[in-house]
Amino acid sequence: MQKNFRNPTLTRRQKRSRRGLTGKPASNTQDKAPHNKSRLFIAWGVLIAAGLGLAINLYYLQIVRGPKLTQRARNQQMVNLRPFMPRRPxxxxxxxxxxxxxxxxxxxxxxxxxxxxxxxxxxxxxxxxxxxxxxxxxxxxxxxxxxxxxxxxxxxxxxxxxxxxxxxxxxxxxxxxxxxxxxxxxxxxxxxxxxxxxxxxxxxxxxxxxxxxVQTVRLSRSGNGSFMPDHAPxxxxxxxxxxxxxTIDSRLQRAARNALKQQMEKFGAQRGAVIVMDASDGSLLALVSQPTYNPNKYSTSDISLFKNWTVADLYEPGSTFKPLNVAIALENGVIKPDDTFNDPGFIRVADRTIKNALNNSYGRINIAQILQHSSNIGMVQIIQRLQPSAYYNWLERLGLGQKVDTDLPFEVSGRLKSQEQFIASPIEPATTSFGQGLSLTPLQLVQMHGALANGGKLVTPHVVRGLIDSKGQMHYSPNRTTPRQIFSATTANTVVEMMESVVTEGSGKPSQIPGYRIAGKTGTAQKASPSGGYISGARITSFVAILPVESPRYVVLALVDEPKGENAYGSTVAAPIVKSVMETLIPIEQIPPSQTGNGD
Missing domain, CATH: 3.90.1310.10 (Penicillin-binding protein 2a (Domain 2))
Structure with a gap:
């Protein structure tokens, strides 16, 4: 019996044949090769294009936009810093x-x-x-x-x-x-x-x-934003x-304030001021104004107090201006120190009658007695010896109508009638002779009396000495106007000696200090109204002193606005303030006693 054997080779072919019959293509290496090459070319093309694009972008960023981007980076890394600098003390x-x-x-x-x-x-x-x-x-x-x-x-x-x-x-x-x-x-x-x-x-x-x-500096910052001190200048x-x-002396300032406040309270005054000046150079040793404010609490203060009225407000000086008029007349040679005048208590000028403050008449009096009694009639007669135009020119030389040019702010100019008005009306020189019809600041009056105290020179009142370091060495001192010689030293000294008689024998007696020669002049002026004329019953009392008479140097002015009471005069209100201030000034400045002093 013959056995049948399977051919394995045939079977595989048959299988392949069968798979072929299904319509599914068999894998073919030769068919796949073109496809793989295409993909490779595409991949390489993409990579080359990306690289080229990256190169172009890098070129654009680093070469074309490089400087701008670098600056932007620096701006982000650096900061402008203006460090706080405290004000100088x-x-x-x-x-x-x-x-x-x-x-x-x-x-x-x-x-x-x-x-x-x-x-x-x-x-x-x-x-x-x-x-x-x-x-x-x-x-x-x-x-x-x-x-x-x-x-x-x-x-x-x-x-x-x-x-x-x-x-x-x-x-x-x-x-x-x-x-x-x-x-x-x-x-x-x-x-x-x-x-x-x-x-x-x-x-x-x-x-x-x-x-x-302060200089603005640029500091670099780290990535977390903190400053890098290593890069700080x-x-x-x-x-x-x-x-x-x-130039202010705080001890004198305190004494002046206390004396002023005491008198203001006693007489119910509206406001007051005290100024102490060293006439040798114009430095102000004290400048007090009441009422005042606390700069630590300025927001709760009355804004009207921020302007110092001794430089920002005008007033009519009244009789404290008389010594300056005497100096003008002496300098022009129209009077001599021993001249006398008759004071019957009144004088007619044009259509006006001028009287003394208390309607007193003093008869025959010399120039020193005119100042002692504060005679308006005597002063009118003195100034009538001057040509109005010459008198007006002297008032301008004194600085009336101008600013003092001090280093304190908000200063105003004094007021003086126009030359045409002044010359055309005889009443203008007459009223100016006893300090009415013109206006100035308290600081300007101190400046003018300083010219009597320093031998005739008009100095600039100032409070700034300069910039000093912690060792007291001066690093900067302001340039000031060169002092102008207004009066001769002889005229200035003559007037100061006449003013001394006001303290020894006249209305300035309350300012006497035993052992010291003091010159002075009281003033009790009507208060001018902003709308013209004078405020009924309102007055400004003042006293100005120069010491020591034998070697004049210091000017002290006290001014009290609208004191109340029948006994409110320059002699009763202001002179005691000046005395108290001088009693503090003398030991501070080590002023030696005079050989013959007031009150001895």
Missing amino acids: VVDRSNNVLAIDRPMYTLYAHPKLFNKSNEEIAQRLAPIINKDAAELLKTFQSKKSGITLAPALPEEIIDRITSLNLNGLELIQKYSRFYPPDDLVADVVGYVNIDRRGQAGVEYSQEKLLERS EGFLHFDDLRLQL
């Missing part, structure tokens, strides 16, 4: 601090960050910041964050707060201008506002000297130790 002539920048802190609370209960923190914090604990608790409960507890706290308070070790309290440092003497020198120093700009006094007029120069945070020194 202001000191008096003895280096007592009158104004200084000091660090202050604003205290914020964030109750959501408290590590203790609201009640406990309120109880511990309230007495330090001077607040009620219950009110503080309500404040904490009203808001979760960003509560302002105190806008300006000094460092000593901050030390107490930080010692509590409480979470949730934030302190932001700032600088604030501080005035240690409070209101003592406010009319001279002034104040700065919240924007740190001077608004009055030397804080305003000397802004350029008080502000330190060397010494960019250093600043000078210069301070603005004034």
Whole structure:
């Protein structure tokens, strides 16, 4: 029996044949090759195109836009910084601090960050910041964050707060201008506002000297935004130790203020002022005005007080102007020191009758007695010897109608009638002879009397001495107008000696100080009305003194506006103030006693 065997080869072919019959193509290596090559070319093309695009983009970024992008990167990494520079301090002539920048802190609370209960923190914090604990608790409960507890706290308070070790309290440092003497020198120093700009006094007029120069610097920042001090310019945070020194003496300023306030309260006066000037150079040793304000609390003060009225307001000087008229007449040679005049108590000038203040008549009197008795009639007769045009020219030489050009701000010019008006009306020279019909500032009157005290020179009153360092060395001193010689030394000394008789024998007796020769002149002037004429019953009392007579140097003026009472005169209101101020001035300036003094 013959067996059938399967042919394995045939079977595989048959299988392949069968697979072929199904319609599915058999794999063919030769058919796949073109497809693989195409894919490879496409892949390489994409890679080459991407590389080329990347190269073009790199070229564009690094070569074409490179400089701009570099600058932008630097701008992001660098910051312009203008460091805070405190204003220079202001000191008096003895280096007592009158104004200084000091660090202050604003205290914020964030109750959501408290590590203790609201009640406990309120109880511990309230007495330090001077607040009620219950009110503080309500404040904490009203808001979760960003509560302002105190806008300006000094460092000593901050030390107490930080010692509590409480979470949730934030302190932001700032600088604030501080005035240690409070209101003592406010009319001279002034104040700065919240924007740190001077608004009055030397804080305003000397802004350029008080502000330190600040350079803007560029600092680099790290990736987290913090500054990199290694790249900071060397010494960019250093600043000078210069301070603005004034000519004011705080001891004398305090004595003048106390004396002025006492008399103002006694006579119910509206306002008053005291000025002390060293006539040798015009430096002001004291300048007091009442009422005044506290520059540490300027926002609660009357804004009318920010302008110092001794330089910003005009008034008619009255009889305190008479010694200057005597000097003009002497300098022109129309009178001699021993001339006499008849004072019947009145005089007719054009259609007007002029009388003495108290309707007194003094008969035959010399020039010194005209000043002693403050005779209006005698003064009119003296000035009538001068040609009106010559007299007017002398008033202009004295500076009437002009500014003093002081370093205090808001100064106004004095007022003098036009030359045509003055010459055309005989009444104008007559009233000017006893200090009416013209107006000036109190500071200008002190300047004019300074010309009598220093041998005839018109100096510039000033309060700024200059910039000094911590060792007292002067680094800058302002340029001032060269003093003008107005009167001869002989004329000036003659008038001062005549004024001495006012203190020894006349209305200035209340200013006498035993052992010292003092010259002076009282003034009790009607108060001019802004609408013309004079305010009924209103007067300005004043007294001006020069000392020591044997070597004149210091001028002291006291002025009291609208004192009340029948006995309110220059001799009773202002002269005692000047005496008190001189009693303080003498030991401060070490003025030796005269060989023959008033009151001996």
